[in-house]
Amino acid sequence: MKLLFLGTAADDWYEKPEEELTDTDRRRCSMLIDGHILMDAARSSYDFARRLGVDTAKITDVVISHSHSDHLSAEALLKFRRDAGAPIHIWCHTGAVERLRLSEEEKQLFCIHPLTVGERFTVSGYSVLPLAANHGMPAPEQALHYVWSRDDTHLFYGCDGAWIMNESWRYLKDIPFDCMIWDATFGDVWDPFFRSKLGDCGHNTLSMLKLLIPMVKEHGCTKEGCIHIGDHFSRQTHEDHAGTEKILAAMGMRMAYDGMTLEL
Ligand SMILES: [Zn+2]
Numbered sequence: 001m002k003l004l005f006l007g008t009a010a011d012d013w014y015e016k017p018e019e020e021l022t023d024t025d026r027r028r029c030s031m032l033i034d035g036h037i038l039m040d041a042a043r044s045s046y047d048f049a050r051r052l053g054v055d056t057a058k059i060t061d062v063v064i065s066h067s068h069s070d071h072l073s074a075e076a077l078l079k080f081r082r083d084a085g086a087p088i089h090i091w092c093h094t095g096a097v098e099r100l101r102l103s104e105e106e107k108q109l110f111c112i113h114p115l116t117v118g119e120r121f122t123v124s125g126y127s128v129l130p131l132a133a134n135h136g137m138p139a140p141e142q143a144l145h146y147v148w149s150r151d152d153t154h155l156f157y158g159c160d161g162a163w164i165m166n167e168s169w170r171y172l173k174d175i176p177f178d179c180m181i182w183d184a185t186f187g188d189v190w191d192p193f194f195r196s197k198l199g200d201c202g203h204n205t206l207s208m209l210k211l212l213i214p215m216v217k218e219h220g221c222t223k224e225g226c227i228h229i230g231d232h233f234s235r236q237t238h239e240d241h242a243g244t245e246k247i248l249a250a251m252g253m254r255m256a257y258d259g260m261t262l263e264l
């Protein structure tokens with residue numbers, strides 16, 4: 001399983017044209033699996049994929065966590081679809097189908113698969129389990145985390161969402177993960193405005209991850225050497241790139257960055 005991070009930002013990062021971005025800037029959250037499956041497709045995902053030399057004509061599937069605009073862009077979906085020249089499969093919660101921001105005519109260009117929490121589906125040989133994420137979306141949408149499994153390899157993708165919900169933990173606790181990608185939105189650089197948002201925004205802070213990671217390890221649901229990755233970083237509450245990397249390393253985690261690759 002090959003991962004390429006196309007974006008690792010929370011939605012408070014500036015959206016700049018691709019040519020103006022530096023190595024430590026972050027783009028909207030998205031990840032490419034095995035060169036042809038997208039986990040979320042944000043506005044910046046297409047341009048960055050092209051810049052990295054990804055063959056965008058090969059995209060077959062887009063799996064969507066939720067319909068917030070930092071994870072889902074109709075413009076990006078249509079660009080990938082144009083390059084693919086054939087229907088792309090879109091997988092999203094049943095309550096997100098009406099929030100794809102595609103016209104009825106545009107929807108005909110895709111194969112849209114509505115998902116239900118706890119019901120597995122198959123993408124290119126992966127068995128994928130959608131689980132409820134602790135990230136409040138207006139009804140009828142439920143934000144989703146995903147477990148990707150093939151043979152003995154298991155990946156958790158947990159953006160966006162705060163502390164794991166009880167109904168999701170019932171599934172997660174029995175899966176021997178090789179890699180877990182965590183919402184690490186909020187750092188420890190605070191001001192009262194951000195602290196006041198914490199109650200309703202549905203994201204982790206680094207302090208929460210300091211409790212979560214040992215918890216999953218102690219329950220034995222990770223393999224020895226499981227890689228824990230922080231992703232979806234806010235611009236205004238973290239240290240700079242190097243500072244955040246150091247803090248996460250001390251927590252036994254890796255910091256995701258745009259363009260990072262990983263093979264499981
Ligand atoms: Zn987000």
Ligand SMILES: [Zn+2]
Nearest residue numbers: 066068135160
């Ligand atoms: Zn969100």
